[in-house]
Amino acid sequence: MSSSHTVDPISALRAGDAGQTDRALEILSTVFGYDSFRGEQSAIIEQVASGGDAVVLMPTGGGKSLCYQIPALLREGTGIVVSPLIALMADQVAALEGVGIRAAYLNSTLDYQEAQAVEQQLLAGELDLLYMAPERLVLPRTQDLLRRAQLALFAIDEAHCVSQWGHDFRPDYLGLSVLAEAFPTVPRVALTATATESTHRELTERLRMQDAKHFVSSFDRPNIQYRIEPKASPREQLLRLITSEHEGESGIVYCLSRKSVETTAQWLADRGIPALPYHAGLDARVRQDHQERFLRAEGLIMVATIAFGMGIDKPDVRFVAHLDLPKSIEGYYQETGRAGRDGQPSTAWMAYGLGDVVSQRKFIDAGDGDEQFKRNARSHLDAMLALCETVSCRRVQLLRYFGQESEPCGNCDTCLQPPQTWDATVAAQKLLSALIRLDRERGQKFGSGQVIEVLLGRENERSTQSRHAELSVWGIGGELSEKEWRTTLRQLLARGIVEAEGDYGVLVPGPQAGPVLRGEVTVELAVDRAPAKASRSRPGRGGGGGSSRAAEGLETAERERFEALRAWRTSVAREKQIPPYMVFSDATLVAIVQLQPRSVAELGSVSGVGAKKLAEYGDGILEALPG
Structure with missing residues (x-):
């Protein structure tokens, strides 16, 4: 749940005479085992550690957590981390303890005595970081507790959850605006990996962080x-x-x-x-x-x-x-x-596929939200369809x-594999004409299956009963197969040229149908590609589960050493009841294999090996490495 021992390296660095930037780098190296900051990490840490507020938009895997962990270690007091992830707090705390940081969590999984013990640690100044959920933080009792403690900062993780028009709205996040007034001297940092420009504006306003410094990294994940x-x-x-x-x-x-x-x-x-x-x-x-x-x-x-x-x-x-x-x-x-x-x-x-488009639109139309909510949902879906198509x-x-x-x-x-395109203007006009004729001349609307049957001129019970063969559009689409019509229809739905409405997803001309029927626009559609074949070769499987992507560049002898270290890591993780990556990542194991350290001191130069892990695991790694 938490750790009560004193972490000498961190205490010494916090009280040291070195400048803030130098101390931040020393913590990065000593505690986390890394030599340098990435991107804007250093500037964000400087801003928050100096007492300023920050809004941080950084992709997953970009190192957001260091942007509040290191300032919390640099400043006096405890950093309060607001997170909706109760189920993961224990692992988050265990990972911090693994590098020597005094951490704990306060959430509904603790009984009364356990919660009291954590509160006493907070008041005694024995915690570097304390995790809690937003619904607990906004309670008057919790705020009274925090007023009696020395606080280093507030970190609001997953800050996009405050956006009512975003994809993951959490009502409890709306109450976090109280922090600006209740704790005006405590710096706040709001972090998220997922925010459009509108969500960015909304979270800034709702958290009352208009005066904060904003750091927006590239959202690209090139790997x-x-x-x-x-x-x-x-x-x-x-x-x-x-x-x-x-x-x-x-x-x-x-x-x-x-x-x-x-x-x-x-x-x-x-x-x-x-x-x-x-x-x-x-x-x-x-x-x-x-x-x-x-x-x-x-x-x-x-x-x-x-x-x-x-x-x-x-x-x-x-x-x-x-x-x-x-x-x-x-x-x-x-x-x-x-x-x-x-x-x-x-x-x-x-x-x-086609069914995804129809079912998602039907889900939105049948939903309980008001019209503004539905318009927003349709806008989100349209952007998703545009990405697919x-x-x-x-x-x-x-x-x-x-x-x-x-x-x-x-x-x-x-x-x-750039997709091939074709001029589908005539095909789109034929499909729209079939929808219009079926409605005007027979008073009927159908889903995709029957409309395609009419275009292909294929008899079935519905066609016979309704005399569809007498329509001028009967069989006019024979130049395309059923699969090609489904592909065409899917793309026309995505572009708003055709729409699916009602509980049964019947097809009707969409808002973009007019210019197509009048021949004012050209409809360029993609030819569906065949399902992609494997684009990456995979090495043979080794011990300890499947082979790691991180080890693909290793020679045979190096791979054997890597697998030996993975087996050692699995054993340690099982003994400590923690995930293997909390011992060391695959990338760190690869770096160890490539360095081939002969001493604990030499091992300490590897990225990802901090002081506590070096002391705890150094001898074990050297013993596990084959000669």
């Missing part, structure tokens, strides 16, 4: 390869992705429904792929068990709804797959961002949504 392919047999497509590119590696598979989560997890397990389900309908103890197993195991796949993922700090998630269309680009970006936090090559893959670089489109411009990346499917 992630974005791929979206037409949905044919999605589970088979997923299996091909796993077995050809990510065998033995950790991944997350997102599905929209709880039933789909459970059936997909079982389907994978039946085929020898270790997979677990996670959704809000499972018993809380089952969810917690599955989450802990995913964090601690290597090569396990979590099949989940969006109830899973925020704050997951597992660095070696090698792929994130979507079997259903996400509701927004913000959600998609945050979910795919859980891949490759260690900076190693990773995959963001999605199977997407783009024929240009996906990364360019993704970053542009967040207000950032970039060059084509060369590492997404549309860059690696």
Whole structure:
């Protein structure tokens, strides 16, 4: 739960005579084992450690946590970290204790005596960092407790949760504006990895941080390869992705429904792929068990709804797959961002089809929100559909949504295999004409299946009863196959040329239909590509789970040493009951293998090996390394 020992290196640095920048660098090296800051980390730390407020937009894996952890260690008092992630607080605290930081959490999982003990540690000045959820922080009793303590700062993590128009709104975050008035002398830093320009403005206003300094990093995650392919047999497509590119590696598979989560997890397990389900309908103890197993195991796949993922700090998630269309680009970006936090090559893959477009629009129209809420949801969906249907670089489109411009990346499917396009103007006019004729002459509206039957001139019971063969549009679409019509219709739906309405998703001309029918615009559509083949070769599997992406460049002898260290790490993690990455990351193990240290002192020069871990694990690493 917490640690009560005194951390001499941190106490000495906090009281030292060196300048703030030098002390920050010393903490980075001594505590965390890194030689230099990345991007704007140093400037953010300087701002907060000096008592200023900061709003930080930085991609997942960009090092946001250091932006409040180091200022909390530099300043007198305890840093209060506001986080919605109660289920992960214990792991977050364990990771900090692992590098010698005195940390604890206050949340509903503690009994009265445990909570009292943490409160006493806070008042006694024995904590560097204290985690709590927003609903606890806004309680008058909690604020009274904090007024009696010496506070270094407030860190508001996942700050996008305050946005009512964002993808992950949490009402309890609205109360955090009270911090500005209740604790005017305590610096605040709001951090998020997911914010459009409008969400950025909203969180600034709602948290009353207009006077804060703003730090906006590039949202680009160049190590992630974005791929979206037409949905044919999605589970088979997923299996091909796993077995050809990510065998033995950790991944997350997102599905929209709880039933789909459970059936997909079982389907994978039946085929020898270790997979677990996670959704809000499972018993809380089952969810917690599955989450802990995913964090601690290597090569396990979590099949989940969006109830899973925020704050997951597992660095070696090698792929994130979507079997259903996400509701927004913000959600998609945050979910795919859980891949490759260690900076190693990773995959963001999605199977997407006509049914996704129809079901998402139907879900919005049938929802309980007011018209403004529905307009906002449609806008989010339209942007997501545009990303799916783009024929240009996906990364360019993704970053542009967040207000950032970039060059084509060369590492997404549309860059690696540019799609072919065709002039679909006549096909679009034929489809729109079929919708209009069916409505005007027969008073009928249908879903995609029957409309395509009419275009192809194929008889069925409905066609016979309604004398569809007598219509002028009967059979006018024979130049395309059924599959090609479905591809065409999907893209027309995404562009608003056709719409699906009502409980049954019947098709009607959309707001962009007029110019198409009048021949005022040309409709260029993409030809569906075949499902992508494996784009990366994979090394053979080694011990301790699947081989690591971080080790791909190692020679045979080095790989043997790396696998020996992984086996040692697994043993230590099991003994301490912590995830293996909390001992050392794969990247750190690779650096150790390449250095081949002969002494504990030499080992201390490796990135990611701080003073506490060196003292705790140094001898064990040297013993585990083969000669």
